[in-house]
Amino acid sequence: MTAFTYEKLAQDGAARRGVIHTPRGDIQTPAFMPVGTAATVKALYPEQVRSTGADIVLGNTYHLMLRPGAEEIAALGGLHKFMNWPYPILTDSGGFQVMSLSKLRKMTEEGVTFQSHIDGSRHLLTPERSIEIQCLLGSDIQMVLDECTPFPATHEEADRSMQLSLRWAARSKAAFEVQPHRKEGNALFGIVQGGVYPDLRAISAAGLIDVGFDGYAIGGLAVGEGQGEMLRILESTTPLLPEDRPRYLMGVGTPDDLVEAVSRGVDMFDCVMPTRNGRHGLAFTARGKVNLKNARHAADPRPLDAESSCPAARDYSRAYLHHLVKSEEMLGSMLVSWINVHYYQSLMAGMRAAIDSGGFDAFVTAFKAAQSGGDIEPI
Amino acid sequence: MTAFTYEKLAQDGAARRGVIHTPRGDIQTPAFMPVGTAATVKALYPEQVRSTGADIVLGNTYHLMLRPGAEEIAALGGLHKFMNWPYPILTDSGGFQVMSLSKLRKMTEEGVTFQSHIDGSRHLLTPERSIEIQCLLGSDIQMVLDECTPFPATHEEADRSMQLSLRWAARSKAAFEVQPHRKEGNALFGIVQGGVYPDLRAISAAGLIDVGFDGYAIGGLAVGEGQGEMLRILESTTPLLPEDRPRYLMGVGTPDDLVEAVSRGVDMFDCVMPTRNGRHGLAFTARGKVNLKNARHAADPRPLDAESSCPAARDYSRAYLHHLVKSEEMLGSMLVSWINVHYYQSLMAGMRAAIDSGGFDAFVTAFKAAQSGGDIEPI
Numbered sequence: 119m120t121a122f123t124y125e126k127l128a129q130d131g132a133a134r135r136g137v138i139h140t141p142r143g144d145i146q147t148p149a150f151m152p153v154g155t156a157a158t159v160k161a162l163y164p165e166q167v168r169s170t171g172a173d174i175v176l177g178n179t180y181h182l183m184l185r186p187g188a189e190e191i192a193a194l195g196g197l198h199k200f201m202n203w204p205y206p207i208l209t210d211s212g213g214f215q216v217m218s219l220s221k222l223r224k225m226t227e228e229g230v231t232f233q234s235h236i237d238g239s240r241h242l243l244t245p246e247r248s249i250e251i252q253c254l255l256g257s258d259i260q261m262v263l264d265e266c267t268p269f270p271a272t273h274e275e276a277d278r279s280m281q282l283s284l285r286w287a288a289r290s291k292a293a294f295e296v297q298p299h300r301k302e303g304n305a306l307f308g309i310v311q312g313g314v315y316p317d318l319r320a321i322s323a324a325g326l327i328d329v330g331f332d333g334y335a336i337g338g339l340a341v342g343e344g345q346g347e348m349l350r351i352l353e354s355t356t357p358l359l360p361e362d363r364p365r366y367l368m369g370v371g372t373p374d375d376l377v378e379a380v381s382r383g384v385d386m387f388d389c390v391m392p393t394r395n396g397r398h399g400l401a402f403t404a405r406g407k408v409n410l411k412n413a414r415h416a417a418d419p420r421p422l423d424a425e426s427s428c429p430a431a432r433d434y435s436r437a438y439l440h441h442l443v444k445s446e447e448m449l450g451s452m453l454v455s456w457i458n459v460h461y462y463q464s465l466m467a468g469m470r471a472a473i474d475s476g477g478f479d480a481f482v483t484a485f486k487a488a489q490s491g492g493d494i495e496p497i
Numbered sequence: 498m499t500a501f502t503y504e505k506l507a508q509d510g511a512a513r514r515g516v517i518h519t520p521r522g523d524i525q526t527p528a529f530m531p532v533g534t535a536a537t538v539k540a541l542y543p544e545q546v547r548s549t550g551a552d553i554v555l556g557n558t559y560h561l562m563l564r565p566g567a568e569e570i571a572a573l574g575g576l577h578k579f580m581n582w583p584y585p586i587l588t589d590s591g592g593f594q595v596m597s598l599s600k601l602r603k604m605t606e607e608g609v610t611f612q613s614h615i616d617g618s619r620h621l622l623t624p625e626r627s628i629e630i631q632c633l634l635g636s637d638i639q640m641v642l643d644e645c646t647p648f649p650a651t652h653e654e655a656d657r658s659m660q661l662s663l664r665w666a667a668r669s670k671a672a673f674e675v676q677p678h679r680k681e682g683n684a685l686f687g688i689v690q691g692g693v694y695p696d697l698r699a700i701s702a703a704g705l706i707d708v709g710f711d712g713y714a715i716g717g718l719a720v721g722e723g724q725g726e727m728l729r730i731l732e733s734t735t736p737l738l739p740e741d742r743p744r745y746l747m748g749v750g751t752p753d754d755l756v757e758a759v760s761r762g763v764d765m766f767d768c769v770m771p772t773r774n775g776r777h778g779l780a781f782t783a784r785g786k787v788n789l790k791n792a793r794h795a796a797d798p799r800p801l802d803a804e805s806s807c808p809a810a811r812d813y814s815r816a817y818l819h820h821l822v823k824s825e826e827m828l829g830s831m832l833v834s835w836i837n838v839h840y841y842q843s844l845m846a847g848m849r850a851a852i853d854s855g856g857f858d859a860f861v862t863a864f865k866a867a868q869s870g871g872d873i874e875p876i
Contacts, residue, residue, distance in 0.1 A: 185823070194798050200817055417573070429544075438579055444564070447535055449540065
């Protein structure tokens with residue numbers, strides 16, 4: 119099997135249950151992709167990431183092109199071998215991090231010139247170079263380079279930005295088709311932009327579909343517009359996307375965001391939230407967020423979740439997790455990141471099962487009720 | 498089996514092969530104890546520590562009494578339960594860290610008053626309180642409070658200090674015998690002091706044997722006197738210690754130190770070196786130390802040790818380890834600490850097998866030859 123295909127297995131309302139077939143293995147959707155920024159999902163061994171149920175992880179083109187370098191990773195056999203993760207990998211285009219992390223950016227029609235946040239070295243990222251880098255990394259799902267429209271933006275600004283992204287998307291596709299490093303079954307996703315303006319989102323989606331992509335991402339959300347606005351945009355955008363292609367909401371989000379977005383027809387997600395919060399002692403659980411720094415956990419002998427299949431949630435007391443977090447011990451980050459990635463994967467598995475059985479509405483109701491309790495009660 | 502006993506299984510020259518029986522399990526000797534300062538062997542899961550072959554870990558009384566507190570750990574069921582390590586634990590007395598980490602120390606015959614390095618709170622550590630704390634923690638092997646004789650020290654200074662430690666050792670023993678929290682099979686070790694002066698070491702050893710302990714540690718070494726001086730002191734001291742009790746060289750050391758000390762009759766060791774160096778990208782291997790920060794590893798696809806049974810040494814390239822260390826990724830600390838603790842345990846297992854078979858001299862020769870190559874050669 120060498121092709122990249124999306125197969126829809128079930129639908130419940132707008133929520134879709136499917137599987138993406140790739141040469142490196144299947145991705146069960148709705149899927150959450152843990153973020154492996156610098157070729158590592160922070161504070162977790164790759165075997166652990168896999169054992170939580172992750173079918174795919176995300177790698178950041180911006181970080182990897184700067185260190186160790188795309189050509190360097192290619193010479194070492196590609197990103198999968200480099201980071202000891204033989205399953206599918208999606209890479210972003212690098213554009214988002216260029217805008218959020220690098221210095222001295224200059225944007226032209228050709229691309230963006232920037233300085234590395236690591237050593238100040240100067241780089242040019244174009245649609246063609248982004249695709250070349252992603253092919254050098256050996257990425258299974260590659261993203262077109264786009265401009266991340268700032269928020270807020272006027273209709274005119276969002277339009278100009280979306281049109282640039284459309285032209286770059288066409289250049290990305292052309293580059294992808296002639297890339298010597300591309301492997302059979304590698305996929306390229308377009309990214310719908312247009313800010314909070316449904317008419318621009320519609321133009322963007324139609325333009326991308328004209329070019330033709332293996333999947334369609336929705337970008338430029340969760341940048342400050344609020345959950346209500348984000349869901350409104352999703353509601354008007356996902357119906358415009360092809361039924362037979364996966365839909366990926368980039369950089370989102372909280373557990374509640376994921377549930378709401380799945381109910382609006384989204385198939386794929388990535389977010390640093392489970393690992394970043396894990397490093398700061400904030401745990402995601404079926405009953406809501408738990409701030410382990412809080413003093414009321416200091417003498418609590420209970421595990422975070424005695425019913426969990428995650429050893430980190432089951433085999434250590436809240437008092438111990440509190441102690442590790444307060445003491446800034448690495449094991450604290452390791453355990454809470456593990457708990458969080460495991461929780462996110464369990465949530466996705468729960469949604470998949472609910473859609474399979476036609477019980478997604480009931481799932482959402484139960485999820486909201488359990489989460490609304492907020493932080494877990496003290497003894 | 499509730500008693501604490503040392504059983505000598507074999508001897509080769511002065512090198513001893515034995516087993517310490519404790520209610521929480523056997524400790525194969527010579528043994529290396531990974532250091533779990535704040536109730537965690539840094540950057541490792543307890544299951545990993547166990548799987549490297551560790552029969553026992555060390556906990557630091559100073560750190561644990563300050564955070565989360567001895568009474569707090571006791572209320573949570575003791576240190577073993579707290580840190581999810583059901584096997585034997587040795588705790589030090591706290592004295593060494595009071596001198597090296599705390600502020601505003603005042604030493605009297607009664608004990609030492611100090612300020613916490615964490616929050617500035619004032620504490621008094623006496624021989625009696627140290628034992629009480631160690632019993633509250635539930636430590637299987639407890640250490641007497643002693644004064645760490647500074648180096649260099651004159652004969653007179655070392656004598657005065659050693660005599661104080663002897664008086665404190667007797668008070669520790671008396672406190673241990675009446676401690677309500679003590680469990681059957683808990684052991685108390687004395688600590689031979691006396692600086693670099695063999696006559697003082699002899700007085701210290703005789704005095705401790707008079708009091709009577711379950712094991713005997715050799716303290717105040719590896720503090721700047723150099724390996725030659727340390728081994729000279731070991732040579733004159735270990736013959737003075739009872740044959741039927743374990744001997745523990747505190748805070749030592751490099752792989753070479755361990756081999757040399759075992760060949761002089763030492764049974765137990767602890768050191769932060771494998772984990773601390775692991776966090777700084779310095780790996781211990783059978784062929785010597787490897788500084789993974791070194792640029793010459795950047796393009797090296799080989800694992801650190803393809804023959805190792807440690808996944809971290811076997812399944813990741815040197816280029817990847819280099820990348821993680823340079824990027825200050827937590828996974829770098831996790832993998833290299835794992836490699837190092839695994840190497841230390843393999844070294845101990847190798848020494849045990851060599852003594853069992855009467856081939857310890859050949860083992861030492863082969864060890865020195867392999868290590869003397871220094872850093873692993875580049876491609």
